[in-house]
Amino acid sequence: MNLEIAASQMESLGNPTRLRIYRMLVRAGIDGLPVGGLQQRLEIPASTLSHHCKKLLDANLITQERNGTTLICRANYRAMSNLIGYLADECCADGRCEDTPTRASEAADT
Amino acid sequence: MNLEIAASQMESLGNPTRLRIYRMLVRAGIDGLPVGGLQQRLEIPASTLSHHCKKLLDANLITQERNGTTLICRANYRAMSNLIGYLADECCADGRCEDTPTRASEAADT
DNA sequence: ACGCTATTTCGACAGAATTCGAAATAATGG
DNA sequence: CCATTATTTCGAATTCTGTCGAAATAGCGT
Incomplete structure (x- = not known):
């Protein structure tokens, strides 16, 4: 994971329609959903949906x-984990951290 | 947390410069960093930096x-947690869920 | 091959984002 | 009040995004 990849993934998820698509797929689990299934739920033109799917892809x-x-279509759970990790990493x-008195266990000078 | 908020936060982090800013602040901990400190590290015009900070704000x-x-400037850790939670929630x-046997050996995947 | 359904590509448009320098504002110290 | 430093606002040029309908492509069953 690097900055460019993380940013492009964030950018992809930064569109409400794409975030909806993505979350539908995350919810759907390993069976995923066909493009047509997404279209039915989202009620958007097929061309628009295709455009967004391509971005996520x-x-x-x-x-x-x-x-x-x-x-x-299926969510790439591995990528999701990596992205989440990248944010908090x-x-x-x-x-100093918020609720910890000091970071005594770690090197103070780096 | 709702879709619109999550999407706007993702969109904010979807810009490489802003993601750099954000990660600098996440790394910086509760002491944060002054705008000038960010500018020194990023080496971008102050007006551009101000623009990006406002977006993150x-x-x-x-x-x-x-x-x-x-x-x-400081990272809003609470918002970060909520956003991360929203993605995986x-x-x-x-x-059905993936029956992944938790292989921590390969973390370098995109 | 033909027709049917599923999905993508193309071309266009309006609107939003990114960037910069110059000028303006905010806060402090003398 | 004036000078100095820190940061923001303004205005403009350029590029990118989101959306759509029409047309094109892909795969399958008959």
Whole structure:
């Protein structure tokens, strides 16, 4: 995980429609949802949905697998974990933490 | 936490410069960093930095406190936790979960 | 091959984001 | 009050985003 990737993933999730799509897929679990299923729930034009799915795909936040004429979308849980980790990682590494008196167990000078 | 707020926070963090700012502040801990300190590290025009800080402030991701002529910026850790929670919340609520055998060996994936 | 359904690509448009320098404001010290 | 430092606001140029409908493509069943 690096800054550019994390930022592009954040940017992808920074659109309300895409965040809805993503959360639907996160909720859906490993079975995922077909594009058409998403469209029914979201009630947006297919072209718009396709555009957003591509963004999420490019950001590696979702995967797609063909099943006949339908395309199954799934959340990339690994990417989600990494992104979450990236946000909280190194919290307070350069200073004092909120509720802890001191960081006695760690090197004070870095 | 709701979709609109989460999306606006994601959008804020979706810009590489802002993500750098935010992570600097997360690292900095409760002491935060003055705007000038951020500028020195980022090496960007003050007006650009001010613009980005305002975005992060509007998104409630950081706070600012005046200390004389300098303005101290701090990460809003509460908001960070809520945002992280929002992403992972209700994971697989509508479907089967992944039966991943917790392999911590590969964390370098995008 | 043909028709049917699912999904994507194209082209266009309005609106928003990013960036910068110059000028303005805020706060302190002498 | 004036000088100095810290930070923000303004205005403008450029680029990016989100959205849509129409047309194109992909895969399957017959």
